[in-house]
Amino acid sequence: MSSQPVEVTSLLWLKAGVTADQARNYFTRLLAPIVRRHGGEPLADGYPLFVEATVRGELKPDVIDGFRFPSQEAMEALFQDPAYQEIVPIRDATFDMTRQSVFRVSRAAPTA
Known part of the structure; x- marks a missing residue:
């Protein structure tokens, strides 16, 4: 395991009928204190971050989040x-988890 800092980011799509305010509430009131x-x-x-428009490419998630x-x-x-396990049902009711993508990211250039 790494004792180095880890950064992750996610692309998320809201489920039909879910508002941006509901998504923000999930992150700021429920998830952030646990993180x-x-x-x-x-x-x-x-x-x-809420996606306003796709500038280039095919994807248009509704929300992008990231944590260090x-x-x-x-993180594990x-x-x-x-x-966290208690809020998983709220997460699953808010976001289409079948479309979610999670990435480990770095500010350094990748090495071979």
Whole structure:
């Protein structure tokens, strides 16, 4: 496991009938406090980010989010946290998880 900081970002699509305010509430009121307990923080101020338009390409997710964790272990501990498990049904009612994409990202150029 890595003791280096880990950054992840997700592309998310809202389920039909779900509003941007509901998505924001999920992130800011439900998820963020749990993420912070594990040393995580949002990658961007004013997160989550809502997609206004696709400038290039085919994808148009509704929401982009991202978090930085102090380590891989801290990120994995988040997913095992009972408080996180309690909000999974709300996440699944808010976002189309069959379309979600999650990426580990880096500010450094990839090495071969």
